[in-house]
Amino acid sequence: MTKSRVTVVDIARAAGVSKSTVSLVLQASPLVNEQTRARVNAAIRDLGYVYNRGAANLRQTASSKIVGIVVNDLTNSFFAELAVGMDMVMQSAGFVQFLANTGESLDRQREVIASMREHGISGLIISPARGTDASDFKPLIAAGVPVVIVVRNIAGAKVSSLLSDNYAGARAATEHLIALGHRRIAFLGGFADTAVSADRIDGYRDALAAGGLAADAALVVNSAPSRAGGVAAIERAMLIADRPTAALCFNDAVAFGVCDGLRARSLEPGRDFGVVGFDDVIEAQTAVPALTTVSVDPQGMGRRAAQMLLKQINSGRVEAEAQVASVRLVVRQSCGTVAGPWGGGASHDTIANDTMGTDRRQHDRP
Amino acid sequence: MTKSRVTVVDIARAAGVSKSTVSLVLQASPLVNEQTRARVNAAIRDLGYVYNRGAANLRQTASSKIVGIVVNDLTNSFFAELAVGMDMVMQSAGFVQFLANTGESLDRQREVIASMREHGISGLIISPARGTDASDFKPLIAAGVPVVIVVRNIAGAKVSSLLSDNYAGARAATEHLIALGHRRIAFLGGFADTAVSADRIDGYRDALAAGGLAADAALVVNSAPSRAGGVAAIERAMLIADRPTAALCFNDAVAFGVCDGLRARSLEPGRDFGVVGFDDVIEAQTAVPALTTVSVDPQGMGRRAAQMLLKQINSGRVEAEAQVASVRLVVRQSCGTVAGPWGGGASHDTIANDTMGTDRRQHDRP
DNA sequence: CAGGATTATTGGATCGTTCCAAATTAGTCA
């Protein structure tokens, strides 16, 4: 039971130097003599000293080595992987991260951001909850705290952002389904009022138009962006008179739900119905049938967002920068085929795994 | 661009009081006059003051309102949900959490714990990486930082722990499979050198013995505790001469992988082969077939671990307490049936959903 | 060996908050 903590002064006393010298050793300054350094380090070990960053951060020149990360739903693999990607680069950079889950609650989001600020974060990465307003970031900006918005765009926010190319991905996926011969293609899941959903639906609609197919509003079915939402969405979609034969899903979670719902109706995804996801979550590769999906590489996106933030923190300048991560369609076994003018007609998809990109609009990263 | 941050002194000046009074207002002390309080609060709002916890924490009486959470694999839904559960109660308690992923690396674990200590965490919840030694917690204990170990036990560690009743869960699941008429039951996935795995295998073996079945070492197949590992495990299991007709899987991720692997061989899980998982991850309910599994309620476990930690932090006493969370078998559609002396013989499981528990050894929580 | 240049070391003062003892003001009662 050590009562009071060990401080630089204790170390100084033990090593027979001044606290200033100890401080220099702590910062690995080249100014200090090797023998002195050794003596100090020995004392540090012996006394079990732990550096107190809180004290160091008091001097306003210092940066806290803490960043905040705010996501809406950590139980969604997409965000979990995003967080893991960020964790990787943050850890290697010697930063430690506050992570908070908002569950789409604006109140929680406000609270955690306030709390993080009190703890002196030197940067924030956030996937904003639905309904977040650009003005919510004003105080952060005013305080000079760099912010990177990921995944969901907030119009008018004067901060950096890293979004995936939702339009291109949805368009490529839809074009792929059309090329396979599908004519009735649904868009399942997601909420229409989010920018992400809007972009994906735009891509989907434009692909239909380009393929000479009419857009049927009934084929766009909203639902929660979760597995359960997918089950619900496919159920409603199958009630339509002229049933779809394939669907582009809002995300992989929805796609898995759609597969579940299809099986519940004794339809085999990939054979009887084409299913394409969005995100390329880890399970997409191993699921049966392996999910054709638009690969967003959440972990890579997390890493990239972290790098963007670190760059701003280190440069000391808060310059908003908008990056769009390109996506690629990964063709696996779930897309289905329809016999027809173009269609191959084989009952199982034979296109090689993990082929082929589409799109490389900007900022391509190998 | 506010250059220097706003401090209590600025507030004091603006409100025409002393910094001490401002401090009292910040702590909602009843000592201060209502009008003064209002004036101070107005100044706080006007100047956009943010409380600096780092400074407050300097005084050694204060507690930092920060806890550390260390998990091995956030991409595993089990841990993601665990973290979400912890996040819930920590957020409500006004705490903010460092979250770090170790990916089973002992080095990373050491690093992040050290880093968290430097930032002054007032408690730590950890699901230790494989190979963690009890002595790794010595410094924390010496410093009086409460620690709660979750999920995986570390023999000899003098800290609190919250484990699930792996033995009872595995035993109940195995007994259920036996009752359905299965005679060749495999145990798939997980590494034999972990305590969790060992406990579950013990429960499995004892259930077999109690059911008069011989334990066949070949039926226990190790693999990574992941979806991919499950695919690999079932593949190896199907090579055994006298094939199993059902399997208890190390966790749900493995169970899903097993389902994938079965489908790849054109076997339908639940009908042609019984699959039981462990954890009861969210997807277990919605998957098709819905997964029969031992419900550990990861989110609930996270909440409970957080409560244990908070209790210790608030009481100021670091008293190790070992809790075992009871588990219950949730029977869904994946367990399969075998025609036989007991077996019902129906090709689809007909037992009601989400029934019934087994076991209530201790600390039962409704 | 004086004087200058290096190389090492070191007292404070400082960061933003809390807390204690002491001071100020207001209120009560004889």
Place this chain on the structure above:
DNA sequence: TGACTAATTTGGAACGATCCAATAATCCTG
């Protein structure tokens, strides 16, 4: 009014590390 509470308010001295300016020790070099 003066003494005596009770209610408010307030200077400083911490807390633990950093950093600047200044000092001390060492090494050259003519």
